[in-house]
Amino acid sequence: MGLRAGHDQIYFGRWRRMEANSIDLRRAYHQLERLLREIAVALESEDLPAARLDLGKAIDALHASGPGEDGPEALRHLDHALSYAHRVIGDLLHEKGLPPHSPADFAGWFDAGEVPFREDW
Amino acid sequence: MIPLDRYPKGITLRDDARAVLRPMISKDAEGVWNFLRHLPEIDKSHFHEDVDRREVVERWAASLDYDAALPILALQESRVVGSATLYRNRTGWKQRVGIVRILIASDLRHKGLGTAMIREIRHLGEKLALNYLLAEVIEEQQAAVRALERMGFEKAAVHRNFANDRTGGLHNLVVLLHPLSGLEK
Numbered sequence: 001m002g003l004r005a006g007h008d009q010i011y012f013g014r015w016r017r018m019e020a021n022s023i024d025l026r027r028a029y030h031q032l033e034r035l036l037r038e039i040a041v042a043l044e045s046e047d048l049p050a051a052r053l054d055l056g057k058a059i060d061a062l063h064a065s066g067p068g069e070d071g072p073e074a075l076r077h078l079d080h081a082l083s084y085a086h087r088v089i090g091d092l093l094h095e096k097g098l099p100p101h102s103p104a105d106f107a108g109w110f111d112a113g114e115v116p117f118r119e120d121w
Numbered sequence: 122m123i124p125l126d127r128y129p130k131g132i133t134l135r136d137d138a139r140a141v142l143r144p145m146i147s148k149d150a151e152g153v154w155n156f157l158r159h160l161p162e163i164d165k166s167h168f169h170e171d172v173d174r175r176e177v178v179e180r181w182a183a184s185l186d187y188d189a190a191l192p193i194l195a196l197q198e199s200r201v202v203g204s205a206t207l208y209r210n211r212t213g214w215k216q217r218v219g220i221v222r223i224l225i226a227s228d229l230r231h232k233g234l235g236t237a238m239i240r241e242i243r244h245l246g247e248k249l250a251l252n253y254l255l256a257e258v259i260e261e262q263q264a265a266v267r268a269l270e271r272m273g274f275e276k277a278a279v280h281r282n283f284a285n286d287r288t289g290g291l292h293n294l295v296v297l298l299h300p301l302s303g304l305e306k
Contacts (some may be wrong), residue, residue: 048249050240052300054273075254087272094240099133100233121225121235 003042003089004101006035010082011103012016012110023120024047025078029067036062039088051091058084123187124248130241132195134232140202142241145192149201150175156201156226164224165257168220180300184236190283192242195225195234202226204239207245207254217252217303219245223265235265239272252303259284260293274299 014020015028036058043051058081065077090100129143147154157172170177185192188211195203206282209222221242225235246254256274258265268274274297282291 042176044293050273053247057177063262090236090246091240094132094237097131097133098133099137102135120125121230121233 002025006025006038007089008103008106008110010034010035023068025069025074028078029065032062032078035085039085042092046092046095048091048095051088054088056083058088123191132237134234136232138197140194140195140234141197145185145194147185149194150179152199152201153182154178155202159226160224161227163191163261163286167221167222175205191245195238201244203227203234203238205242207242219249219251219254219258221254224256230264236253236268236272239268243272246301250303251301254299256297258295258297266295271295
């Protein structure tokens with residue numbers, strides 16, 4: 001599923017690093033916007049009200065961050081939007097009977113040293 | 122009416138092992154009893170009755186009422202490896218609140234089964250137009266607390282020395298709430 005790859009590209013993007021600049025944040029905003037659009041298309045044919053609710057929250061968080069904004073608030077909103085998006089992708093995978101997705105499994109592809117996220121229950 | 126047409130539902134865990142989710146039926150008494158009695162002691166503390174006693178589980182199985190308590194089981198072949206129960210009040214001021222209890226076999230933990238069960242209960246909560254899901258977890262069960270939080274539950278309270286286990290030991294009880302879209306209607 002391309003949504004997982006799209007999620008991970010953003011998850012491991014430069015915008016979350018200490019050296020990130022406003023261009024990185026703007027790029028992340030637009031990548032996330034595209035990802036949420038793709039998720040909305042995938043959700044259209046599914047009867048998943050909880051996932052729809054999360055998608056709405058993701059879109060709200062994305063809009064709260066604003067395309068030209070930077071600073072810790074914008075970063076926080078983008079981070080929330082990505083978390084909601086991940087939950088929706090998880091719902092879609094669950095619905096199709098596929099294994100859960102954990103970005104940690106793909107950290108090596110993105111040259112990421114440490115991943116704070118683990119599916120642990 | 123509870124929408125149960127999605128069952129049986131196949132899922133895949135992190136290690137690619139498969140499991141099937143479906144509502145408990147009366148014939149599951151033996152499997153559920155085996156599952157419950159092998160749980161860690163702390164997990165059994167939730168129950169009002171002694172789940173090590175077979176007749177207790179047999180009585181539950183004989184009196185299933187999905188409108189009051191809907192137990193969704195996770196099975197591998199014929200073995201019960203997890204359960205997620207959604208409790209509801211049919212009337213009264215908490216009729217839009219679903220109470221959640223999720224139990225996972227010790228050897229199936231950290232494979233995503235608990236999270237899959239939370240997803241299932243969230244789905245049912247939405248289909249039943251509930252306003253909130255409520256989960257109570259002993260504070261030591263941090264993996265469960267984290268998984269619930271990642272799935273949208275928010276810590277509403279931590280009651281100190283609130284819950285006692287079967288040996289009399291006291292534990293902090295974490296209460297978590299998940300707002301559902303019924304709230305917005």
